[in-house]
Amino acid sequence: GQQLNQSPQSMFIQEGEDVSMNCTSSSIFNTWLWYKQDPGEGPVLLIALYKAGELTSNGRLTAQFGITRKDSFLNISASIPSDVGIYFCAGQETSGSRLTFGEGTQLTVNP
Amino acid sequence: DAGITQSPRYKITETGRQVTLMCHQTWSHSYMFWYRQDLGHGLRLIYYSAAADITDKGEVPDGYVVSRSKTENFPLTLESATRSQTSVYFCASKRDRAYEQYFGPGTRLTVT
Numbered sequence: 001g002q003q004l005n006q007s008p009q010s011m012f013i014q015e016g017e018d019v020s021m022n023c024t025s026s027s028i029f030n031t032w033l034w035y036k037q038d039p040g041e042g043p044v045l046l047i048a049l050y051k052a053g054e055l056t057s058n059g060r061l062t063a064q065f066g067i068t069r070k071d072s073f074l075n076i077s078a079s080i081p082s083d084v085g086i087y088f089c090a091g092q093e094t095s096g097s098r099l100t101f102g103e104g105t106q107l108t109v110n111p
Numbered sequence: 112d113a114g115i116t117q118s119p120r121y122k123i124t125e126t127g128r129q130v131t132l133m134c135h136q137t138w139s140h141s142y143m144f145w146y147r148q149d150l151g152h153g154l155r156l157i158y159y160s161a162a163a164d165i166t167d168k169g170e171v172p173d174g175y176v177v178s179r180s181k182t183e184n185f186p187l188t189l190e191s192a193t194r195s196q197t198s199v200y201f202c203a204s205k206r207d208r209a210y211e212q213y214f215g216p217g218t219r220l221t222v223t
Contacts, residue, residue: 031210042201042214043154050210088154092210097142097161098169099212103153 006089006102014110019076021105023089032072033099034063036051043088047074079109114138117202117215123181125223132187132218134202142208143185145169145177147198148217154201160185161207192222 006023013019023032033049041094047058049065056063062075070091074075089102124130134143145157146169156169156175158177166177174196176188185204189196199219203212 033211035214040217042203045211045213048211090212097205098144098156098159099210100153103151106217 004089004091004100004102006105008105009103010106010108012108012110013079015079015081017048017079019079019083019107020073021087021089022071022073023091023102024071025091026070027091027098028069028092029072029091030069030094031092033092034061034074035088035090037086037088037104039085046087049075052067076107079107081109081111083107084109113168113206115202115204115213115215117200117218119218120216121219123221123223126192126194128192130189130192130220132189132200132202132220133216134185134187136183136202136204137183138204138206138213139182140204140213141182142205142212143179144203145175145185145187145210146201146203147171147196148201149198157187157200189220192220194222196220197222 004023004025034047037043047063052069056066060077064073081105086104090099118133120221123139129171144159146154160166163182165205179185199217201217
């Protein structure tokens, strides 16, 4: 099946630093979603994007729906230890009801 | 507000045994999904259901069976478990015409 290219695969940063990650697809998406997964838990929805060019914030998190509709970006500002986890992007094409997931970005924050 | 729950949270079974993983949601969402999560593969869709008595295959359906007699429940059965089915299994649900899926806490299954 189709996959999203999510990068980077992992990041090791110091507390207080900003973080950027992105996803790209060969297909056009209607919607981009960003999830966070804590160890031993299920993914939790962070941000949903519905229109090309849309920029949406949730606290220290900001995500953007790329103009081409084939990519999305997530930024985390002033990282803190509880930001540790795996961040997934997910997209949905125009037709259908299924999401395609990226392989995740493992974030480690050193205090 | 229970949301979406999965049981058991952990299961160890032997090769060849049948095992059923349960998923229950209290939101009356139309759609329900089963994913497996493995290192290097992210989340892969096994089966999904658009409504009671309507199910469809996902990306990796072989070796799995689902049913949906009630809107709130979506059990996943491994008819004859294999070691390759050792994984973490997540159930998710969403409203009709919505994009956002909401995940359960997962079931960690080990097949020995």
